[in-house]
Structures are given as structure tokens and as C-alpha cells.
Amino acid sequence: MDLATIIGLLGAFGLIFMAIDDMAAFIDTPSMLIVVGGSIMVVMFRSSLGEFLGAIAVMGKTFKNKIDEPGALIEQIVELATIARKDGMIALEGQEIDNPFMSKAVSMLVDGTDPAIIKSSLDRELISTKQRHARGAKIFSAWGEIAPAMGMIGTLIGLVQMLGNMGDPKSIGPAMAVALLTTMYGAILANVICLPIAMKLENQADLEAANNELIIEGILFIQDGGNPRVLSDFLGSFLGPKERSKLAAA
Incomplete structure (x- = not known):
């Protein structure tokens, strides 16, 4: 498991909850439906x-922290090159070999x-993997843009309901809750969940692509019969x- 993701996510929500005195006052079903449900539907629509x-x-x-360390990959490739040469x-x-x-x-x-x-096949798989991860990151990036917009829509709905029922004091409170909470839900969903996930996916895709490029170069070196002593x-x-x-010391 990736501890940075878990600690960061739980820590962010923990600090938010610490600032709330009455949790029940911040729970509003219509606001959740507008922001969470509405943004999911819009993301699915796009x-x-x-x-x-x-x-x-x-x-x-x-x-899941499954990105291999480049140094460990190099050590394994050098070991494979030594076996192949011998x-x-x-x-x-x-x-x-754990790395697929x-x-x-x-x-x-x-x-x-x-x-x-070999090079053509591995290059195609590298590109395909990068594109797949990029599509996933774009989904969450779009979700991060849509959630605040849905929060603004909920705010406008709440304001319209509040202004339309100024003569009924009992209706002003629920309408104001929808107006304010939808904005908050949208901001939290975008900035605490969706956008960090998109950024992390992009970062992991770059790291995995770099590892795959390293593997391609190493495999072609072995194929060419290169000396394992200079491979590292x-x-x-x-x-x-x-x-x-560190690799040189090892």
C-alpha cells in the first residue's frame, strides 16, 4: 500500500472534521445528490x-505502491545479462521476474x-500503457473541474429556493444549507479527492514509462550480446x- 496516499487522504479529512463542531449540520442529502451524483453523471456523459x-x-x-525502483530493475537486468552471457x-x-x-x-x-x-512490440505496449493511464488521469481531472461547477449549480438552486420563499422563515434555512453546502462539497470532492488522484496517476504513469524504457534498453543490450560489466x-x-x-557502490 502507498502510505503517502493513505496518510494524506485521511489527514486531509481528519483536519477538516476537526474544524467541525456539529457534524449533522454539514450533512445535507440534496446537496450530496447534486454534487456527487450530478458530477458522476456528467463525467460519465463526457x-x-x-x-x-x-x-x-x-x-x-x-x-498500491507497485512502481519498481529503477536501481533494483538495473540490478536484475545486469543479473539476467550475466546469466545469458554465461x-x-x-x-x-x-x-x-515480478515485473510483467x-x-x-x-x-x-x-x-x-x-x-x-522485440523493440517494436515493447514500444507499442509502452505507448498503450501510457495512453491507458492518461485516460484514467483525464477522467479524474475532468471530475475535479466538474464537481465545483455542480456545487455552483446547487448554490444557485438554493438561492432561488430561498428568495422564492422569503415569506416562509422555515424554508429559508434548508434552502440556505443547500446553497452553501453544495459549494463546500464541490470544493472538497475536487481538491481533496479527484485532482490529487489525477496528479498521482500522471506521476505514476511517468515513473512506470521511464522504467519500461529502461527495461527496453537493457533487453536490447542483452540481445546484442553486450558485456554485463558495462550494462549498469x-x-x-x-x-x-x-x-x-548507490548503484555503483552496490
Whole structure:
């Protein structure tokens, strides 16, 4: 699990709740229906059903810290290169590889696939993965834009109801609650949930794409029969100076 996501989300809501004295006063069903239900319907309207459901599935990536460390990937690729150089490509078949992208690449090496086909296939998968993650991020980014707008619509509805019933003091309170709470719900939904998820998905997509590019370069190096001793230096360009120093020390 990604502790940063969990701590940040729970901490944000915890601080909001600490500022509230009477929780019941901040719960209004019509306001929730307008903002939460209405924004979901609008997001679904702007997307296909498959894109919408896919974005919900991709959201789980923000709570699961499955992005491999580039340094660890380089160490594994160097180990694979050493095995391949010593025992041949077929010896890679029994190696345990957790990264699915690397596993596919190694399988193609074992099968003796042409280097051009390996690069083309892996490049296509890299692009496809980036596009899938980008679509998920765009869904939540759009949701973050729509939620405050739905809150403003709810505010206008509440104001119209309040002004239309000024002669009935009992109706002013509920109408004012709708007017104010919809704005608050929209702001919370956008800035505490949707936009952070979109930003995190974009960041994770970039990290995963960089890892996949690293794997492609390493696999092609192995395919070309390169010396494993220089492979870590060759792939070190994918690391920052601090990580590069740790890799060199290892």
C-alpha cells in the first residue's frame, strides 16, 4: 500500500472534521445528490462507459505502491545479462521476474525473437500503457473541474429556493444549507479527492514509462550480446546522481 496516499487522504479529512463542531449540520442529502451524483453523471456523459469504469479501476493504483525502483530493475537486468552471457538465452527461462513488462521482454529473448520485433512490440505496449493511464488521469481531472461547477449549480438552486420563499422563515434555512453546502462539497470532492488522484496517476504513469524504457534498453543490450560489466553504467543514465552512486557502490 502507498502510505503517502493513505496518510494524506485521511489527514486531509481528519483536519477538516476537526474544524467541525456539529457534524449533522454539514450533512445535507440534496446537496450530496447534486454534487456527487450530478458530477458522476456528467463525467460519465463526457466519457464512454468503458473509459469511466476503467478509470475507477486505475484509481486503485494510487493506493498500491507497485512502481519498481529503477536501481533494483538495473540490478536484475545486469543479473539476467550475466546469466545469458554465461549460459545462453535459454537459461533465462527459469528466472523469477515480478515485473510483467520485463517478463514479457525476457520471454521474447528466450524465444529468439528478432531484435526489431522485440523493440517494436515493447514500444507499442509502452505507448498503450501510457495512453491507458492518461485516460484514467483525464477522467479524474475532468471530475475535479466538474464537481465545483455542480456545487455552483446547487448554490444557485438554493438561492432561488430561498428568495422564492422569503415569506416562509422555515424554508429559508434548508434552502440556505443547500446553497452553501453544495459549494463546500464541490470544493472538497475536487481538491481533496479527484485532482490529487489525477496528479498521482500522471506521476505514476511517468515513473512506470521511464522504467519500461529502461527495461527496453537493457533487453536490447542483452540481445546484442553486450558485456554485463558495462550494462549498469549504460543504464545509469536513467537514475539521478544519488541513486547512481548507490548503484555503483552496490
